[in-house]
Amino acid sequence: xxxxxxxxxMSLDGFVAGPNQSIDNPIGEGGMRLHEWAxxxxxxxxxxxxxxxxxxxxxxxxxxVVRNVGAYIMGRKMFGGGDGPWDESWRGWxxxxxxxxxxxxxxxxxxxxPLPMQGGTTFNFVTDGIESALEQARAAAGDKxxxxxxxxxxxQQYLGAGLLDELYLHIVPIILGAxxxxxxxxxxxxxxxxxxxASPAVTHVRYRVTH
Numbered sequence: 001x002x003x004x005x006x007x008x009x010m011s012l013d014g015f016v017a018g019p020n021q022s023i024d025n026p027i028g029e030g031g032m033r034l035h036e037w038a039x040x041x042x043x044x045x046x047x048x049x050x051x052x053x054x055x056x057x058x059x060x061x062x063x064x065v066v067r068n069v070g071a072y073i074m075g076r077k078m079f080g081g082g083d084g085p086w087d088e089s090w091r092g093w094x095x096x097x098x099x100x101x102x103x104x105x106x107x108x109x110x111x112x113x114p115l116p117m118q119g120g121t122t123f124n125f126v127t128d129g130i131e132s133a134l135e136q137a138r139a140a141a142g143d144k145x146x147x148x149x150x151x152x153x154x155x156q157q158y159l160g161a162g163l164l165d166e167l168y169l170h171i172v173p174i175i176l177g178a179x180x181x182x183x184x185x186x187x188x189x190x191x192x193x194x195x196x197x198a199s200p201a202v203t204h205v206r207y208r209v210t211h
Contacts, residue, residue, distance in 0.1 A: 014183060021077075047062070065168065070140065073158075075150065160185065171205060
């Protein structure tokens with residue numbers, strides 16, 4: 001069976017988004033600083049269809065975290081578009097060619113027809129819970145992994161339910177002070193560190209979740 005993984009950037013004080021999130025500022029005040037380490041890499045820029053960037057240890061991590069992913073799961077807030085019934089003109093933050101290039105399953109309370117995009121991404125909207133989303137994502141992924149893309153609530157639900165096999169934290173040396181904490185109300189899962197990679201910009205720690 002494919003593994004269920006998550007890789008996510010986090011501040012030293014445990015936040016994966018800054019305060020005052022909004023439609024105009026979806027990861028909150030200061031939240032973009034969590035991802036600057038990735039933006040600087042050649043791998044990230046190549047995945048976005050652009051050139052430049054540095055080929056560093058961090059670039060190798062960016063390549064690694066997408067290598068075996070066959071489907072993604074994300075929360076409604078990460079897909080965006082506000083609360084309540086869907087405004088179907090909203091097609092995500094990423095333009096017509098999102099960076100996923102695989103099926104994506106969006107957790108929501110409001111039904112919506114599948115949304116095919118360019119580059120192989122199709123957003124599928126799941127209204128009957130995290131287990132159903134995981135079952136559908138596994139079927140789509142085949143032998144490849146299912147990645148929980150975020151945001152914090154989606155990761156918390158899968159980790160707290162004992163459905164996450166691996167958590168890969170990119171710990172950025174900044175203090176946000178407030179915002180959206182990652183490891184909140186997840187119970188007491190056992191995390192076994194299996195890999196640590198450090199650079200001047202970020203420390204990557206891969207944990208096996210053993211529950």
